[in-house]
Amino acid sequence: MASEVHGGKLAARALKAEGVQYLFTLNGGHIAPILDGCIDEGIRLLDVRHEQSAVHMADGWARATREPGVCAVTAGPGVTDAVTGIANAYQSASPVIIFGGAHPLSKHQMGPLQEMDHVSVVRPIVKWVGTCYDPQRIPEYVSIAFRHATTGRPGPVYLEIPEDILAKRVDEAQVTFPTKYRTTARPYGEPALVRKAVDLLLQAERPVVIAGSGIWWSGGGQELQQFIEAAELPLTLREMGRGNVPETHPLCFGPNRVGLQQADVVMVIGGRLNFALNYGRPPLFAENVKLIQVDIEPREIGRNRPVEVGIVGDARNVLTQMNEELRHRKAAPQHHEWVKECQAYIQRRRQEIEPDLNSDQVPVHPLRLCHEISDFLPAKATMVTDGGDSAIFAAPIRKVALPGHWMDNGPFGCLGPGPAFTIAAKLARPDEPALLLSGDGSFGLNAMEMDTAVRHNIPIVAVIANDGSWGMSRHSHWLDYGQERGDQLAVRLGIRPYHKIVEAMGGYGELVERPQDLRPALERAFASGRPACLNVVINEEAMPGRRRQHRNRPE
Numbered sequence: 001m002a003s004e005v006h007g008g009k010l011a012a013r014a015l016k017a018e019g020v021q022y023l024f025t026l027n028g029g030h031i032a033p034i035l036d037g038c039i040d041e042g043i044r045l046l047d048v049r050h051e052q053s054a055v056h057m058a059d060g061w062a063r064a065t066r067e068p069g070v071c072a073v074t075a076g077p078g079v080t081d082a083v084t085g086i087a088n089a090y091q092s093a094s095p096v097i098i099f100g101g102a103h104p105l106s107k108h109q110m111g112p113l114q115e116m117d118h119v120s121v122v123r124p125i126v127k128w129v130g131t132c133y134d135p136q137r138i139p140e141y142v143s144i145a146f147r148h149a150t151t152g153r154p155g156p157v158y159l160e161i162p163e164d165i166l167a168k169r170v171d172e173a174q175v176t177f178p179t180k181y182r183t184t185a186r187p188y189g190e191p192a193l194v195r196k197a198v199d200l201l202l203q204a205e206r207p208v209v210i211a212g213s214g215i216w217w218s219g220g221g222q223e224l225q226q227f228i229e230a231a232e233l234p235l236t237l238r239e240m241g242r243g244n245v246p247e248t249h250p251l252c253f254g255p256n257r258v259g260l261q262q263a264d265v266v267m268v269i270g271g272r273l274n275f276a277l278n279y280g281r282p283p284l285f286a287e288n289v290k291l292i293q294v295d296i297e298p299r300e301i302g303r304n305r306p307v308e309v310g311i312v313g314d315a316r317n318v319l320t321q322m323n324e325e326l327r328h329r330k331a332a333p334q335h336h337e338w339v340k341e342c343q344a345y346i347q348r349r350r351q352e353i354e355p356d357l358n359s360d361q362v363p364v365h366p367l368r369l370c371h372e373i374s375d376f377l378p379a380k381a382t383m384v385t386d387g388g389d390s391a392i393f394a395a396p397i398r399k400v401a402l403p404g405h406w407m408d409n410g411p412f413g414c415l416g417p418g419p420a421f422t423i424a425a426k427l428a429r430p431d432e433p434a435l436l437l438s439g440d441g442s443f444g445l446n447a448m449e450m451d452t453a454v455r456h457n458i459p460i461v462a463v464i465a466n467d468g469s470w471g472m473s474r475h476s477h478w479l480d481y482g483q484e485r486g487d488q489l490a491v492r493l494g495i496r497p498y499h500k501i502v503e504a505m506g507g508y509g510e511l512v513e514r515p516q517d518l519r520p521a522l523e524r525a526f527a528s529g530r531p532a533c534l535n536v537v538i539n540e541e542a543m544p545g546r547r548r549q550h551r552n553r554p555e
Contacts (some may be wrong), residue, residue, distance in 0.1 A: 007135035008033020009040060010175060011099070014142035016041040017177065020070050022427060024048060024057040028074020030101025030114070034167040035072070038204050039504035042541035046418070046427070046456060049448040051078050055085025055156075056417040056446075058060045058096045060424030062089075063240055064382065064404050066217065068149050070426070073100035074112025075163070079121065082385040084414060086156050091212060091412035092239070095154035097145050098126075104477035105133065118160055127155040133166045143178040146331065151182060153297040154217055185219065186314030189294065197267065197292045197309045201231055204265035204290075206338050207234045208258065210277070211315075213240035214270020214296060220316030221245060221403050224269075226318050230326045232335040234258055234342040238271050251339065251407040255395045256349070258342040260285050265308075267292040271313040272300055274411055279304040294318050345354045349396075353545070357397075363539045364515050366390060366465055370397040372518040373437060373463060380432045381405065382425040386418025387439025388472025390465040392544045394437050416445030422460045423453055433461070433526060440493060447501065449501060454506040461525045461532045462502070465541040468495045475543050495537060502533035512536045 011034050015023070023038050024046050025031070038045055048054045051073040058069030073082045079100050089096045100122070103112040104378060123129050128148035132141040149157045184361055201207045215224055215237075221244030228235045228251050235245060235252045247254040256275070262264065266289055273293075274279035281304065290308040293301050294315060297310040301310035311318055354366040370393050377383060379401035385391035385408045400406040406419045418436045443464050453460050470491045477486030499509030506526035512521045512535065525532035 003172050004005070004169040005172055006033050006169050007138050007161065008035070008531045009037035010135065010138040010170075011142060011161070012037030012041040012043060013043055014139040014177065015043060016072060017065070018142075018146055020214040022046050022070070024054040024059065024061070024069065024071040024102060025120065026051050026054055026073065026078065028078050028101055029437070030075040030078070030103070030163045031072045031099060031166070032207075036098055046452075047218065048452050049447060051081035052085045052416070053420040053446050053449050053452070055082045055089060055096060055098060057424045059085065059089040059092070059094045059156075059417070060104055060407065060421035061428060062094045062096060062154075063092075063407050063421070064425045064428035066219065066404070068095040068146060070097045070099070073101065074102040074114070075103055076116055077114075078114075078554065079118045082193035082450075083121065085417070086122055086158070088410060088412045088414040088417060089156040090125045090127075092124070092410040093153050093155050093217065095149040096156040097149055098122075098156060098158045100158055100160040102131070102160050102162040103553045105162045106164055119158070122158045126158045128157040129160075130158075133161075133162070133165060135165050135170045138165075139175060147182040153214075173248070173290070174198070175207075183325050186317055187253040187296065187312065189311040189313035189318040189321055191321070193309055193311045194318065195325055197294075198231075198322055198325045198329070200265050200290060200292060200308065201233065201267060202331065202333055203264075206259060206263045207231075207233050207265045207267070207335065208236065208260060208263040210236045210238065210266065210268045210271055211241040211244065212238045212271020213267070214315040215244045216403055218270065218296075218314050218316040220270070220314075220319050223316050223319035223323060223540040226323050227247070228252070230323065230333075232333040232339060234339055237400075238276065239408065240404070240406075242406040244403045246401045247399040250343065253342065253346055254399060256346060257284065258345055259338070262286065262341075263289055263303040265290045265292065267294065269294040270296075272411065273304045276411065281305055348393055356542075360515055361539065362514055363537045364513070364518070366393040366542050368515045369463070369465055369518060369536055369538060370394045370437070370516070373435065373522070374398045376522045377433060377435060378517055382422070382429065382432060382434045383420045384418050384425065384434070384436045385409070385438070386415065386417075386421070386436060387442040387465065388470070389475065389544055390437060390439040390471070392472075393465075415439075415442040418442060418450035419446050419453070419460075419462065422462070423449065423458050426458050426460050436460065437470060438464055440464050440498065441470040442452070442469065443498060444493075448496065450502045450507055450531055451532065459529055461522070461534070463522075463534045463536060464498050465538045466498070466535055467538050468517060469493050469540060477525070497535065499533045499535035502531065506530070508532035510534050515539070
């Protein structure tokens with residue numbers, strides 16, 4: 001006799017077939033059948049304190065593993081709470097599956113609890129949105145969701161299943177579970193354009209390569225390193241591209257945008273020409289630079305500026321083609337002097353900040369804090385940054401050695417994902433350290449996720465760079481309105497005992513006020529074996545270099 005199961009169990013069984021280990025969620029009646037099904041399938045429920053963090057955690061899992069992250073949020077405010085996380089994943093091209101709860105179809109338009117048109121809300125910030133109205137088709141809809149999330153440029157998808165559809169029981173024998181429903185194939189570049197790109201790079205006097213998150217999602221780090229070595233090219237890494245080539249490599253300059261104003265040819269691969277790169281325009285880029293752009297999304301090619309060569313293709317596959325093309329070339333690259341210029345530039349930059357890196361001033365200089373963290377963490381540690389100025393200070397100091405071991409706010413500029421990202425990284429790699437460096441403003445947005453870490457026994461360490469304000473905004477307002485008026489523009493927070501809050505929830509907490517106490521505090525935090533918070537009071541006057549130079553400019 002065939003057995004009957006409810007729709008939530010069918011959804012969980014489809015997730016199990018995809019190899020899903022965790023469902024990130026906040027409980028709600030509309031999604032209870034999915035949670036019930038996950039228990040039977042051995043999928044661990046990781047419950048958070050705010051739905052935004054459920055999506056951030058799924059996003060963080062995807063960033064750490066290159067596997068889709070999965071979350072479930074209940075109807076109404078559960079979905080609206082999740083919107084920020086969804087938008088952040090969308091802007092970062094992160095493969096996230098969001099199950100959304102919905103009111104029962106049988107009560108549609110009658111005013112049931114938390115009735116709203118979720119689909120219209122999320123449609124602009126997902127790759128695909130769907131609603132399943134038949135419980136027998138739930139596995140099919142799950143397969144559609146995974147196919148959209150993982151193919152082409154990855155991204156979040158939203159699958160809504162009404163409450164009564166999830167709860168309805170169906171005969172298992174009547175349900176089809178799709179198999180072999182998505183491909184791992186990725187496109188190669190047009191061969192003629194690949195040859196032209198290689199020609200340009202080899203003929204250039206001052207070439208530069210910029211690699212973004214597409215390198216990580218394609219798994220192309222090895223091919224990228226092989227290419228820059230063969231052609232002797234300076235490399236800048238951005239966002240999830242960081243660590244795909246070890247940043248100790250002599251040709252790799254991490255996030256430092258070296259040589260762009262002098263470069264005659266720049267190749268951007270797996271990254272967007274957005275605000276972070278001044279849209280590919282002067283003064284960051286030279287006026288007459290020749291641009292090579294490689295992206296899996298055709299609509300990105302030529303966005304914001306003209307391109308000399310535009311290649312549509314998967315980053316790893318295109319690099320494989322380029323490496324093969326290089327093997328057929330007889331002429332060796334002649335970029336030695338240009339590479340030395342780039343290396344000298346980085347050395348000068350380091351010398352300029354050396355006093356701050358080793359400063360004994362109290363309150364602690366942010367660069368001293370970043371230096372102590374980077375020096376303390378092993379290469380295999382994951383570092384997450386969440387904030388404005390604190391993230392800018394940290395980015396060039398930490399030399400990321402491994403792919404997937406650096407996470408930042410990303411192109412959406414979303415504040416608050418830090419605790420969730422760090423928890424996800426620790427879940428993905430439980431034997432490796434995971435540390436969050438957060439501004440105090442950013443930390444406050446989702447600080448209760450430290451309770452999630454305590455409840456689930458996930459020993460992450462959060463270090464708060466605490467200047468008692470929304471530091472980036474405050475400093476910008478000083479420049480625009482003067483210090484006295486700028487401080488009145490809703491930027492002051494005050495020094496708060498965040499470490500005591502974490503301690504009260506069962507974690508480890510410590511206030512740090514002197515630079516010489518930083519390393520011993522880091523040692524104690526990790527040795528505690530508990531979720532930990534180091535609340536570090538930093539110098540509120542310190543600004544990143546470019547903003548400081550702007551502030552000190554002659555009037």
